[in-house]
Amino acid sequence: MSAGADTIVSLRGVVTRFGRNVVHDGLDLEVERGEIVALVGGSGSGKTTLLRHIIGLTQPQGGEVRLFGERLDEGSVNARIARQRRYGVLFQQGALFSALTVGENIAFPLKELGIARHEELDALVALKLAMVEMEPENALMMPAELSGGMIKRAALARALALEPELLLLDEPTAGLDPDRSASFVRLILALRQELGLTVVLVTHDLDTLAAMATRVAVLADRRIVSYAPLQETLHVKHPFIERFFHGEHGRRALARANGES
Numbered sequence: 001m002s003a004g005a006d007t008i009v010s011l012r013g014v015v016t017r018f019g020r021n022v023v024h025d026g027l028d029l030e031v032e033r034g035e036i037v038a039l040v041g042g043s044g045s046g047k048t049t050l051l052r053h054i055i056g057l058t059q060p061q062g063g064e065v066r067l068f069g070e071r072l073d074e075g076s077v078n079a080r081i082a083r084q085r086r087y088g089v090l091f092q093q094g095a096l097f098s099a100l101t102v103g104e105n106i107a108f109p110l111k112e113l114g115i116a117r118h119e120e121l122d123a124l125v126a127l128k129l130a131m132v133e134m135e136p137e138n139a140l141m142m143p144a145e146l147s148g149g150m151i152k153r154a155a156l157a158r159a160l161a162l163e164p165e166l167l168l169l170d171e172p173t174a175g176l177d178p179d180r181s182a183s184f185v186r187l188i189l190a191l192r193q194e195l196g197l198t199v200v201l202v203t204h205d206l207d208t209l210a211a212m213a214t215r216v217a218v219l220a221d222r223r224i225v226s227y228a229p230l231q232e233t234l235h236v237k238h239p240f241i242e243r244f245f246h247g248e249h250g251r252r253a254l255a256r257a258n259g260e261s
């Protein structure tokens with residue numbers, strides 16, 4: 001079976017071990033263009049590691065990882081650089097370079113890949129800040145001066161700098177208040193509509209998940225045990241799914257998503 005032309009991410013038979021700790025064991029996942037896939041799983045189940053595999057920051061011990069149809073371990077240096085321009089990432093840790101201003105952080109990928117001319121950078125930075133509801137003046141601030149939520153939004157602005165086809169987001173709404181989370185959801189949905197953006201996000205935030213995921217991938221027992229739209233996922237019998245979606249917190253979030261008070 002081969003992946004289609006519109007398969008953005010393809011993971012086949014992925015095996016990941018850290019010493020004796022087997023994190024993934026024969027894991028499969030395919031993400032099609034335009035999807036918003038929410039990756040959920042218990043703490044330590046290997047969600048962040050999976051995002052890292054997708055962009056080649058780490059390599060699994062077994063299986064195959066393809067991004068935009070290309071194997072990550074193949075291709076020239078130029079092919080790898082070309083690939084880097086096509087995705088943006090927002091990881092939980094190391095979101096911003098602490099020695100650079102917010103503006104320099106956002107401009108960093110544009111400069112590094114030689115995409116924008118020097119005189120265009122300020123305008124581009126202001127545009128990206130506006131997308132995440134930050135002010136142009138925020139460009140001059142240092143990361144240490146920002147609140148946790150502002151760091152998230154500035155890091156998202158940087159991830160969007162290259163107008164990527166694929167966004168990988170690790171807990172993008174953790175630490176945001178409900179209004180900010182809702183604007184984040186609106187922004188992602190608009191970008192998907194306008195640019196055909198594909199998103200893979202790790203999240204524990206059921207409101208965000210219910211508002212935008214086209215499919216939910218459940219990572220448990222070292223593999224993806226369910227990969228379906230939310231409504232179907234809710235009917236899958238699995239201990240993790242029961243806890244995550246049908247506990248008190250889950251029931252309330254799903255009721256909100258269904259417009260019940």
Ligand SMILES: Nc1ncnc2c1ncn2[C@@H]1O[C@H](COP(=O)(O)OP(=O)(O)OP(=O)(O)O)[C@@H](O)[C@H]1O
Nearest residue numbers: 018019021023041042043044045046047048049050
């Ligand atoms: N570089 C590493 N060296 C050793 N073990 C690692 C390394 N990176 C991850 N692990 C281990 O792999 C497992 C999966 O980690 P990962 O961060 O991917 O989980 P996660 O599902 O994202 O967790 P959380 O929801 O708590 O952030 C954990 O047991 C972790 O300790």
